[in-house]
């Protein structure tokens with residue numbers, strides 16, 4: 566049985582929370598001084614735990630295990646969104662750290678080890694999963710050259726130099742070294758809480774399909790143009806979105822979500838009828854068939870609006886990711902560990918948010934588990950999880966890691 570030390574675990578959570586504190590959350594953007602401090606803090610903890618830490622040339626931290634036998638890769642990220650919560654990322658890193666210690670002390674998995682990883686920039690300050698994709702061997706030097714901070718435009722190269730990581734080699738993982746990858750995360754939704762459940766066993770990470778809808782009307786004077794002859798691109802956009810709200814619930818899956826993230830009107834002035842509109846529209850689901858159906862429906866609605874006039878409408882897909890399926894044997898191990906520590910209080914569920922585990926799933930059998938988020942709140946400084954749920958999650962995680970290393974579910 567992999568036993569965690571609750572006092573030690575909660576001390577780690579308190580210490581890490583104190584780095585870059587903002588109200589009850591943290592402000593720890595990628596490669597800024599507080600993120601760098603958190604990496605050095607973790608390096609110290611990994612060394613104490615008997616692992617060998619290395620921070621690489623893109624700010625990834627990997628703690629290697631000296632264990633001669635089977636190894637599990639485990640972790641998440643330490644940086645935060647701007648002025649955001651204290652658990653999004655750190656929870657998965659601190660669980661991995663505690664599991665590494667628990668497994669090292671567990672005779673039933675003697676010779677096995679947990680290697681702890683903190684992926685740089687999961688939150689996308691500089692790009693799209695640059696840290697984990699670099700570990701997977703998918704990031705070129707040119708991609709780093711081009712990366713800029715989305716908040717203040719700082720080049721990633723400059724940020725890496727300021728952090729002291731410039732010129733270091735980048736680690737590329739050897740998939741053969743690991744039996745798999747395990748990431749814990751706060752749910753960031755309220756499914757577990759609303760159903761009084763404690764552990765979510767992630768089945769897959771949803772695909773995100775992004776569309777740009779462009780609407781062409783006719784720009785004109787807001788005071789002198791009669792209503793009957795207007796071609797108002799703004800009105801056409803609103804009509805289309807309301808048609809989507811009506812039609813999508815009839816064809817979506819049980820957990821599909823869709824979002825209009827941005828509507829831009831051109832020229833966007835109070836006394837001018839907008840001549841153009843652009844809508845950024847996103848659909849998330851883990852079922853390819855559902856996504857295909859919704860894309861077809863969207864195309865039909867846009868074509869119908871275009872035919873009925875008076876504006877011209879077009880839609881194009883601008884980004885499509887694929888659902889990342891979590892490895893079944895690893896899901897079973899999490900499920901069995903949850904059944905041991907909180908019988909009946911766990912469920913299988915997809916992840917509606919993107920995570921590094923989806924990148925790891927491309928090179929390794931990957932798995933994820935969720936703990937409840939109070940009120941489903943995340944990406945906000947009030948994000949929190951009850952302490953008893955944090956502790957229970959750590960117990961399930963360590964036991965799941967041991968089961969994975971033993972190869973039993």
Ligand SMILES: [Zn+2]
Nearest residue numbers: 653654687750
């Ligand atoms: Zn996260």
